[in-house]
Amino acid sequence: MKKFLNTADTYLTDALAGFAAAHPDLSVNLESRVVTRARGAVPGKVGLVSGGGSGHEPLHTGFVGEGMLDAACPGEIFTSPVPDQVVEAVRAADSGEGTVLIVKNYTGDVMNFEMAAELAGEEGRRVETVLVDDDVAVEDSTFTAGRRGTGATLLVEKIAGAAAARGDALEEVAAIGRRVDAASRSFAVALTACTTPSAGRPGFDLPEDEVEVGVGIHGEPGRRREKLRPASEIVSDMVDAVLDDRPLESGAEAIVVVNGMGGTPLSELYLVYGEVAALLEERGVSIVRNAVGDYVTSLDMAGCSITVCEAEEGFTDLWDAPVSTPGLRWGI
Amino acid sequence: MKKFLNTADTYLTDALAGFAAAHPDLSVNLESRVVTRARGAVPGKVGLVSGGGSGHEPLHTGFVGEGMLDAACPGEIFTSPVPDQVVEAVRAADSGEGTVLIVKNYTGDVMNFEMAAELAGEEGRRVETVLVDDDVAVEDSTFTAGRRGTGATLLVEKIAGAAAARGDALEEVAAIGRRVDAASRSFAVALTACTTPSAGRPGFDLPEDEVEVGVGIHGEPGRRREKLRPASEIVSDMVDAVLDDRPLESGAEAIVVVNGMGGTPLSELYLVYGEVAALLEERGVSIVRNAVGDYVTSLDMAGCSITVCEAEEGFTDLWDAPVSTPGLRWGI
Amino acid sequence: MDIELARAWVRAIGAAVERDRERLGELDAAIGDGDHGANMQRGFAAAVDAVGAMSPESVGAVLTKTGTTLVSKVGGASGPLYGSAFRAAGKRLAAERAETEEVGAALSAALEEVRRLGGAQAGDKTMVDAFAPAVDAFTRVAGSGGRLDEAARAAADAADEGLRATEPLQARKGRASYLGERSVGHLDPGAASTALVFRALAEAAGA
Amino acid sequence: MDIELARAWVRAIGAAVERDRERLGELDAAIGDGDHGANMQRGFAAAVDAVGAMSPESVGAVLTKTGTTLVSKVGGASGPLYGSAFRAAGKRLAAERAETEEVGAALSAALEEVRRLGGAQAGDKTMVDAFAPAVDAFTRVAGSGGRLDEAARAAADAADEGLRATEPLQARKGRASYLGERSVGHLDPGAASTALVFRALAEAAGA
Ligand SMILES: Nc1ncnc2c1ncn2[C@@H]1O[C@H](COP(=O)(O)OP(=O)(O)O)[C@@H](O)[C@H]1O
Ligand SMILES: Nc1ncnc2c1ncn2[C@@H]1O[C@H](COP(=O)(O)OP(=O)(O)O)[C@@H](O)[C@H]1O
Ligand SMILES: [Mg+2]
Ligand SMILES: [Mg+2]
Ligand SMILES: [Mg+2]
Ligand SMILES: [Mg+2]
Incomplete structure (x- = not known):
């Protein structure tokens, strides 16, 4: 394993300490593992909290600040946070107007946030949960844990964050978050596996000429393995997967995120975006906003x-x- | 080689096309390979042009816009642009107040920009050049091509860009750019080699437990190879190299950039930043601003x-x- | 089961997941995200500390403390599941000693809680596939007058059997379900840790 | 040298760098950034097209066009260096034919331009280490009445020799200088392409 780290065990704490040092306008509690805005909850504003396993940076810690989250609770690498952390984050975010929890749909995240929501409720706090489940690589059926939450999290956190910032009430902020999730679909392809510090080696072996199709953001293998093909073909399949699941009519407007998983350079992401843009144009869909970069990484x-x-x-x-x-x- | 691309030959054009699609507020000429602000030169403002080989994204194309560059001219991957491109960029940037060329100190870049500056001069344009040469891994002597331009380019382009935006005159903008360069030193370590699309395989082979110390941003090997050590030790050596070359007194204030080379995740960069921050604090240097992320990549x-x-x-x-x-x- | 045995059980689990941390991690890497070994190790190391530091007044207090500690230290899917399971079991054992049948009832309550929280059925390729047969075997032996060590050994064997039976299954719950057919041919990591939990009980009771 | 021969020379260089593109790239990857093969190939492919499409009135026009094309197509260090070299040579050959000695003088001017622009001395491990001995050999043979093909062959041999001699050198100019001592033990890619340029002249002249 080749990483800038001291020991696998201290990786997360060291990285969070560096994050804290780099962002004096945020307050990072290394003990409770909660990141908040330095000035605390915003009076009169609905609080916004998200969290999940670490290893997806900038998600979620990097989205704390004006116009987005009030607090984030990063768990261990790829492991959802524990309820205590989430409750701590809710306390920090809640100005009395209630708090929206943005939760990516993974069994562990859902359970831990649910327990936290209960605990917060017992403290008399109003909490609404928005579940993000945009990944069409996973069938949304009783034979799976349901679609995963991936790239759409950026959109939900930004858009719900802006709704909260303009003064929307608790239910309204949650509602728009849910609408964004419902309007979003994602699909991912991996060229390499990632290495968690504790495992010390890649989560799976991938031959030099193969890619994993339909991967999540936790280093797990995808739905299937394929030969590496030209980007235009890969992207065409990805866009098909996304639009087959939730078709867009000609004339529709879309926000598109091309999100890097951490090890792919920006120029490749732009190349991919170019293919996506061409494919959507063919279908008569106009991209009104886009984000190209590393947002929800692995x-x-x-x-x-x-x-x-x-x-x-x-x-x-x-x-x-x-x-x-x-x-x-x-x-x- | 595992990349999202169609063919090695079209990589750059496809990536630029995607960049163009993603940023309608910029104007990208795929033919002449010049990126400018869509609204063109800003009347009354000194123009700012930079360029260099591609493969360092977001540098330089990603720094075109309000408050920074007026135009960028991306060369082939790791190959400086040709004089025609640079002149084209100068024409687009020049509102009549003259243009500052920000050039990273590489033989090829220097020669091509020099030829361009001459051509622009022949057109009656005023041009000043700011050379960026911050990399202390290279001795600044007659036995080398001089220090390379690396991470400081971000600082020079931002700060000179802001000076131009507030209305500084040509010589002033160039002067502050040179001052920023003179005040900056950098050092880089690579954990892996990069793969150019045309080569199709890594530029050098690096065993699983070794790192290249003192690398540049063009995939070239570094000054020496070392065993991988804990981040605290690697970073300590890097900071020593930087501060040995240009010592800072206790009480000094610094802007620090921890820059990823493209394949290193943000959490590692924050971890590195944490080490840098601790080391500078020990020396009594206070970091007044910082940037942690991918800016000048390889x-x-x-x-x-x-x-x-x-x-x-x-x-x-x-x-x-x-x-x-x-x-x-x-x-x- | 008395308080000391409850503590010994927790310590035995701690030792087992410490020892098998890597194996659990590898099982999870194959069809999940690779953290199950680290999760179990972190959780039970904290639980061992916690139950060592307390002066419990009942068997249940030890198990409840274990559950609470798991919930607040583990995260992921296994944290709430094992945590709530131990808490549910602890609630049933309010005395300084518990008869083997009472322990069986507590384990049944634990299983019930895992089922309720996670919604997994038998055959979904989760810890339930080891947990359910283990509890069955335990209550059967206990119901016919068996001693704790006998019941625990039967439970551990059944859990092992249940674990092995997860290999050919296609996952329908948890992360492994994302893999669809590719989850077939692998043991479920949570079922593997459940087998360790019951084996640890047999060891503690047999000592 | 006449116009056709000048064109044939450019074509021969084009063919050579096309063929050896990968080798030049590998030499550059070892002590530079790996693009020298692609740079030369791109530049001379364009030059071949350009001189094929024009109706030159002098030998110099062919070489000047080649130089201009290189400057505007190559970039990097080699673009301005080779480009200016060809332009400097072209400026000296304003007639439809050039005597071998005139060609020698033109090559000397080209070398001078490379030296002036790049500031490299002999032994700095650059193209100058092949270029200088080649020009020396050429002018020596030409000065003693040798034919173009003889002079070119001598130049090509000397360039090869100069290329080989770069291997033990430590680079003091260009990217390879960043490597310090690690540049020792490798051939200089620019010297290798210079050897191709002179070998191409010998081939074209000998045909
Ligand atoms: N819905 C569920 N019901 C029961 N057990 C589950 C469920 N989801 C996951 N598990 C168990 O949890 C195990 C994974 O735990 P762990 O790796 O620690 O958490 P995570 O999946 O969040 O990374 C699985 O192997 C499975 O046995
Ligand atoms: N200052 C210089 N003077 C002469 N030749 C040089 C100089 N700098 C570099 N070169 C030559 O250029 C070659 C590299 O060319 P190329 O790889 O195309 O450009 P770049 O170094 O910009 O990538 C070197 O091998 C060397 O022979
Ligand atoms: Mg996990
Ligand atoms: Mg180059
Ligand atoms: Mg797991
Ligand atoms: Mg090169």
Whole structure:
């Protein structure tokens, strides 16, 4: 394993300490593993909390700040946070207007956040949960744990964050978060496996000429393995998968995220975006906003995900609203 | 080689086409390979042009926009642009107030930009060149081509860009760019080699337990090879190299960039930043601003560079000034 | 089961997951995200500390403490599942000693809680596939007058058997379900840790 | 040298760098950034097209066009160096034919331009280490009445020799200088392409 680290056991703490040092406008509690805005909950504003396993940076810690999250609770690498952490984050985020929890749909995340929501409820706090489940590589049926939450998390956190910032009430913020999730679909392909510090070697072996198709963001293998093909073909399949699951009519408007998994350089992501843009144009779909970069990563995995979100009423304005976080910033 | 691409020959054009599709506020000429602001030269403002080989994204194309560059001219992968391109970029950037060329100190870049500067001069354009040469892995002597330009390029482009935006004259913009370069030193370590599309395999072979120390940003081997050690030790050596070359007194203020080479995840970069911050604190140097992320990359290379720039009079304000580019954005 | 035996059980689990941490991690890497070994190790190391530091007044207090510790240290799917399971079991054992049949009832309650929380059925390729047969075997032996060590050994054997039976299954719950058919041909990591939990009970009871 | 021969020379270089593109790339990957093969191939392919499409009125026009094309197509260090070299040579050969001695003077001017632009001395491990001995040999043979093909062959041999001699050198110019001592033990890629340029002249002249 080749990583900049001291020991596998201290990786997360050391990385969080560095994050804390780099962002004095955030407050990082290394003990409880909760990241909040340094100035605390915003009076009169609905709180926004997200969290999940670490290893997906900038998600979620990097999305704490004005216009987005109030608090994040990073778990161990690829392991959902524990309820105590989540409750701590809710306490920090809650100004009395209630808190929206943004939870990616994984069994562990769902259970831990549920327990936390119960605990917070026992403290008399109002909590709404928005579940993100955009990954069409997984069938949404009783024979699976349901679709995973992946790239759409960026959109949900940004758009719900902007809704909270403009003063929407608890149920409204949750509702728009759910609408964004419902309007979004994603699909990912990996060129390499990632290496967690504790495992010390790649999660799976992938021959030099093969790719994993339909991967998640936790280093798990995908739905199937394929020969490496030209980007235009790979991307065409990815876009098909996304749009077969939730078709867009000609004339529809979309927000598109081409998201790097951590080990893929920006130029490849742009190349992929170019293919996506051409394919959507062919279908008469116009991309009104886009984000190309590393947002929801999987440590050092080479690969990318494509997220298409239909830009329903209001989404674009909320996407454009000012945001100031380590991972996303404009207008402030 | 595992990359999202169609053919090695079309890699650059396809990536630029995707970049163009993603950024409608920029204008990308795929023929002449020049990226400019869509609205063209800013009347009354000194123009800022940079360029160099491709493969360092977001540098330089990703730094075109308000508060930073007016135009960028990306060469082939790791190959400096040709004079025609540079002249084209100067024409697009020049509002009549003259143009500053920001050139990384490589033989090829220097010669091609020099030829371009001559051509632009023949057209009656005023041109000043700022050479970036911050990499202390290379001795600055007549026995080398001089120090390379690496991570400090981000600082020079941002700060000179802000100076131009506030209305500084040609010589002033160039002067502050040179001051930033003179105040900056960098050092880089690679964990893996990068693969150019045309070569199709890594530029050098690096055993699983070794790192290349003192690398540049073109996939070339470094000054020496070492066993992989804990991050604290590697970073300590890197900081020593930087500060031995240009010592900072206790009480000094610095802007620090921890820059990923393309294949290293953000959490590792933060971990490295944490080490840098601790080491500078020990020396009594306070970091007044920082940037942690991928700015000056080397395709898919895993590794990072550390840049320390003494925050001289005026640098911080110019760093903080609004900027709106694909790769750096705040305040707008 | 008395308080000391409950503690010894937790310690035995701690030792087992420490020893098998890597194997559990590899099983999870094959069809999940590779953290199950680290999760179990982190959780039970904390639980061993916690039950060592307390002065419990009942068998249940030890198990409840274990469950609470798992919930607040593990995260992931296994944290809430094992944590709630131990808490459910602990709630049933309020005395300083528990008869083997009472332990059986507590284990049944634990299983019930895992089922309720995770919604997994037998054959979904989860820890339930080891947990359910283990509890069955335990209550059967206990019901026919067997001693704790006998019941625990039967449970451990049944859990092992249940674990082995997960190999040909296609996962329908948890991360492994994302792999679809590719989950076939692998042991379920949670079932593997469940087998360790019951084997640890047999060891502690047999000592 | 007449116009056709000048064109044939450019074509021969084009064929040579096409053929040896990978080798040049590998030499450059070892102590530089690996693009020298692609750079030369791109540049001379364009030059071949350019001189094929024009109706030159002098030998120099062919070489100047070649140089201009290289400058505007190659980039990197080799683009301006070779480009300016060919342009400098072209400027000296304004007639439809050039005597061998005139060609020698043109080559000397080209070398001068490379030296001026790049500032490299003999022994710095650059193309100059092949270029300089080649020009020396050429002018020596030409000065003693040798034919173009004889002079070119001597030049090519000397360039090969100069290329070989770069191996033990430590680079002091260009990217390879960044490697310090690690540049020792490798051939210089630019010297290798210079050897191809002179060998191509010998081939074209000998045909
Ligand atoms: N819904 C569920 N019901 C019962 N057990 C489950 C369920 N989901 C997952 N598990 C168990 O949890 C194990 C994985 O635990 P672990 O790796 O620690 O958590 P995570 O899956 O969050 O990484 C699986 O092997 C499986 O036995
Ligand atoms: N200052 C210089 N003077 C003469 N030749 C040089 C100089 N710098 C570099 N070269 C030559 O250029 C070659 C590299 O060319 P190339 O790889 O195409 O460009 P780059 O170094 O910009 O990638 C070197 O092998 C060397 O022979
Ligand atoms: Mg996990
Ligand atoms: Mg080059
Ligand atoms: Mg797991
Ligand atoms: Mg080169």
